[in-house]
Amino acid sequence: MPIPVTVVIPAYNEAATIHDLAKRVLQHTPQLIVVDDGSSDGTAEQLADLPLTLIRHQENRGKAASLHDGMQAAVKQGAKCVITLDGDGQHVPEDIPKLYAIWEDNPKHLIIGARLQNREQAPNARRRANNFADFWISWAAGCRIHDSQSGLRLYPADAIQSVFVSHSRERGFVFESEYLIEAAKKGFGFSTVPVESRYPRQARASHFRPVADITRIVLMVAGKLIASGMYPMGLYRVLFRENNEPDRFPHEK
Numbered sequence: 440m441p442i443p444v445t446v447v448i449p450a451y452n453e454a455a456t457i458h459d460l461a462k463r464v465l466q467h468t469p470q471l472i473v474v475d476d477g478s479s480d481g482t483a484e485q486l487a488d489l490p491l492t493l494i495r496h497q498e499n500r501g502k503a504a505s506l507h508d509g510m511q512a513a514v515k516q517g518a519k520c521v522i523t524l525d526g527d528g529q530h531v532p533e534d535i536p537k538l539y540a541i542w543e544d545n546p547k548h549l550i551i552g553a554r555l556q557n558r559e560q561a562p563n564a565r566r567r568a569n570n571f572a573d574f575w576i577s578w579a580a581g582c583r584i585h586d587s588q589s590g591l592r593l594y595p596a597d598a599i600q601s602v603f604v605s606h607s608r609e610r611g612f613v614f615e616s617e618y619l620i621e622a623a624k625k626g627f628g629f630s631t632v633p634v635e636s637r638y639p640r641q642a643r644a645s646h647f648r649p650v651a652d653i654t655r656i657v658l659m660v661a662g663k664l665i666a667s668g669m670y671p672m673g674l675y676r677v678l679f680r681e682n683n684e685p686d687r688f689p690h691e692k
């Protein structure tokens with residue numbers, strides 16, 4: 440049974456992985472949008488034989504713009520929810536049904552595929568940087584968010600239509616963090632689906648720069664906290680886990 444969800448994959452130079460990934464997504468849903476973000480390695484050509492929607496950026500515009508364009512196109516096509524996953528194979532299409540199942544019970548939630556299983560696979564610097572970002576983002580959002588940096592997410596169409604976040608090129612890796620905070624302000628909650636951490640040895644060199652990218656994220660969050668008078672209630676909720684939202688993270692039950 441196909442799952443009634445549209446999948447969006449942002450892809451920048453992912454020729455090595457994109458075909459296999461797209462093929463596996465299509466086993467779960469016929470609604471697939473790939474955004475080729477000005478790749479120079481033939482990413483788009485790899486997809487020629489597959490029934491999907493291809494959006495092509497003539498020039499590289501960054502992950503934020505790729506996600507934004509893909510998600511808006513999905514909603515225009517009538518999607519009720521959108522699942523995003525990275526094009527480099529870090530996320531597996533087999534997790535799509537798990538995210539959808541949780542959303543069916545929580546339609547006002549964003550669902551995050553959190554890399555909590557086999558966390559020792561992740562490089563130490565990445566793990567520390569991610570924990571640090573989680574704390575700040577949770578504070579600004581006013582509730583505990585696990586793996587705020589995960590690109591494997593389900594966004595309800597309502598959120599895509601009501602949450603506005605800058606998607607300019609330099610916001611590349613800030614967009615997804617900022618989205619969580621802005622979605623919380625609009626009343627959306629968060630559910631977590633634990634998924635495996637994948638850092639394959641043969642993967643291409645990482646684009647993520649732990650110090651520089653996390654610094655950008657923290658500066659973005661700090662700006663929002665200062666603007667909201669440091670949001671002491673948000674900090675209290677995160678530290679003492681008082682949370683109005685249903686908590687789907689099984690390890691905490």
Ligand SMILES: Nc1nc2c(ncn2[C@@H]2O[C@H](COP(=O)(O)OP(=O)(O)OP(=O)(O)O)[C@@H](O)[C@H]2O)c(=O)[nH]1
Pocket residue numbers: 448449450451452453476499500501502503505524525526527529590611644645646647
């Ligand atoms: N780096 C980068 N990724 C982009 C861009 N546009 C789209 N993407 C896609 O965004 C997704 C995430 O990018 P990654 O570079 O893998 O970032 P990450 O997963 O946080 O970091 P890694 O640990 O290096 O994998 C991938 O599917 C990319 O193809 C871009 O301009 N730069």
Ligand SMILES: [Mg+2]
Pocket residue numbers: 525527529
């Ligand atoms: Mg990646």
